[in-house]
Amino acid sequence: MSFFSDPYESFLLDYLVTKLENGSNTRRALLLYSEQITRETKFKKRLMGAIKDMEMGKHKLEAILHKHKFLNSFQYSLVVNSTNTIDGLKLVLSFKKANSNLLLKMINPIFVPMSIIIFTFYGLIMYLDLLQKDVAQLKKLNPDVEQFLGIPKYFTYDIAYSGLGISIFITALLFFGYIYTEQAKPAWLYKVFKTQAFSDGRFMFRILNGMLSAGISFHKASLILSKDYFKPGLRPFFKDLAELINKNKKLFVAFEKYNFPTIITADIKLSELSKTSFSDVTRALYQTCDTMYEKNIVYMVLQWRFMFWMIAMLVTVIIGSDVINLVISTFTFKTLYH
Structure with missing residues (x-):
C-alpha cells in the first residue's frame, strides 16, 4: 500500500472486522461505508463492485475482496486457510504493519x-x-x-x-x-x-x-x-x-x-x-x-x-x-x- 493510499481503503478491513464481530450484515455494513465517501474515487467504484457481487451471493466474502483487490494473493491465502473469515482478516491486519x-x-x-x-x-x-x-x-x-x-x-x-x-x-x-x-x-x-x-x-x-x-x-x-x-x-x-x-x-x-x-x-x-x-x-x-x-x-x-x-x-x-x-x-x- 502506497504512502498516499486512500484513507477509506486503509481502514476498510478494520471496519469489516469490527462489523463482523458485532454480527452486522456484511453487505449492509459495506453500503453504509460507501455512503461516507462523497467523491467518486477509484476505491469507491471497486467497493460498489464488491457490493454488487455480494448481492449475487455466488462467492464468499474473502473471494470478493480478493477479486476487487482489497486482499492480495498472500492475504487471500491467509483468510482462506484460517478457521474462519474474522480470524483470517485479523491475521491480515496484524501483518500490515510488519x-x-x-x-x-x-x-x-x-x-x-x-x-x-x-x-x-x-x-x-x-x-x-x-x-x-x-x-x-x-x-x-x-x-x-x-x-x-x-x-x-x-x-x-x-x-x-x-x-x-x-x-x-x-x-x-x-x-x-x-x-x-x-x-x-x-x-x-x-x-x-x-x-x-x-x-x-x-x-x-x-x-x-x-x-x-x-x-x-x-x-x-x-x-x-x-x-x-x-x-x-x-x-x-x-x-x-x-x-x-x-x-x-x-x-x-x-x-x-x-x-x-x-x-x-x-x-x-x-x-x-x-x-x-x-x-x-x-x-x-x-x-x-x-x-x-x-x-x-x-x-x-x-x-x-x-x-x-x-x-x-x-x-x-x-x-x-x-x-x-x-x-x-x-x-x-x-x-x-x-
Missing part, C-alpha cells in the same frame, strides 16, 4: 555524519577554486608569497575529489547494500549483523504464531510464506522449512543454513528434543527476538554513532581549521599589500 527494516535507526548515527563528510570535501573543492584565484592575485604582487601562506600539502584537487568520491561511495554502499541484502539476501546480512536477524524474527515468528493460532498447519503456513512472504529473500527459507517438515526432519538445519543466531537455533533444537508444540515454540521465539533486538539495537546505534560521528568530526575539524587559517593568511597578505 517492517523489520532498520534504515531509520541508521539515519542519525551513520548517514548524517557521512553527509557531513561529503559536504566537507565538496566545500574543500569550492574553496580550492577561491584559493587559486587569491594565490594568483597575490603572486602578481609578490612571486614568493605562496610559501608563506602555509598551504597544507593535501589541499589539492586530486585529494579533494578522491575524498568526495570515497565518501559518496561508502555512503551509497552502506545504503543500497543494506537495502539489497535486507530484502534479497538476508542470510548474508545475518552473518555479520545479528541484530537484523532478531529484527526479522520479531515479525517472522509472530506471523507463524498467528497463522498457527488461526488453524493453519505449520507445513501449510511455510508453503504460503514461501510464495508470498513480504521479504523475498526469506521465501527460499520457508520453502526449505516446508520440505523439512514434509520429510519429518529437524527444523534447526534450515535456521543454521540461513545464519540465524545461535540463541534461536539452540532454542529450536531444544524444543524439537522436548517435542514442544509449534505454537509454543514460535511464541517463545518472538519473545526472545523482542528481548534480544531491544538490547542489541541500543548497543549497535551507540557504536555507529561513536564511530561515524568521530570520523566526521575529525575530517571536518582538520579541513575546516586549515581552511580558516588560510582565509586569515590570504586576508592578512591582501591587507599588507594594499
Whole structure:
C-alpha cells in the first residue's frame, strides 16, 4: 500500500472486522461505508463492485475482496486457510504493519555524519577554486608569497575529489547494500549483523504464531510464506522449512543454513528434543527476538554513532581549521599589500 493510499481503503478491513464481530450484515455494513465517501474515487467504484457481487451471493466474502483487490494473493491465502473469515482478516491486519527494516535507526548515527563528510570535501573543492584565484592575485604582487601562506600539502584537487568520491561511495554502499541484502539476501546480512536477524524474527515468528493460532498447519503456513512472504529473500527459507517438515526432519538445519543466531537455533533444537508444540515454540521465539533486538539495537546505534560521528568530526575539524587559517593568511597578505 502506497504512502498516499486512500484513507477509506486503509481502514476498510478494520471496519469489516469490527462489523463482523458485532454480527452486522456484511453487505449492509459495506453500503453504509460507501455512503461516507462523497467523491467518486477509484476505491469507491471497486467497493460498489464488491457490493454488487455480494448481492449475487455466488462467492464468499474473502473471494470478493480478493477479486476487487482489497486482499492480495498472500492475504487471500491467509483468510482462506484460517478457521474462519474474522480470524483470517485479523491475521491480515496484524501483518500490515510488519517492517523489520532498520534504515531509520541508521539515519542519525551513520548517514548524517557521512553527509557531513561529503559536504566537507565538496566545500574543500569550492574553496580550492577561491584559493587559486587569491594565490594568483597575490603572486602578481609578490612571486614568493605562496610559501608563506602555509598551504597544507593535501589541499589539492586530486585529494579533494578522491575524498568526495570515497565518501559518496561508502555512503551509497552502506545504503543500497543494506537495502539489497535486507530484502534479497538476508542470510548474508545475518552473518555479520545479528541484530537484523532478531529484527526479522520479531515479525517472522509472530506471523507463524498467528497463522498457527488461526488453524493453519505449520507445513501449510511455510508453503504460503514461501510464495508470498513480504521479504523475498526469506521465501527460499520457508520453502526449505516446508520440505523439512514434509520429510519429518529437524527444523534447526534450515535456521543454521540461513545464519540465524545461535540463541534461536539452540532454542529450536531444544524444543524439537522436548517435542514442544509449534505454537509454543514460535511464541517463545518472538519473545526472545523482542528481548534480544531491544538490547542489541541500543548497543549497535551507540557504536555507529561513536564511530561515524568521530570520523566526521575529525575530517571536518582538520579541513575546516586549515581552511580558516588560510582565509586569515590570504586576508592578512591582501591587507599588507594594499
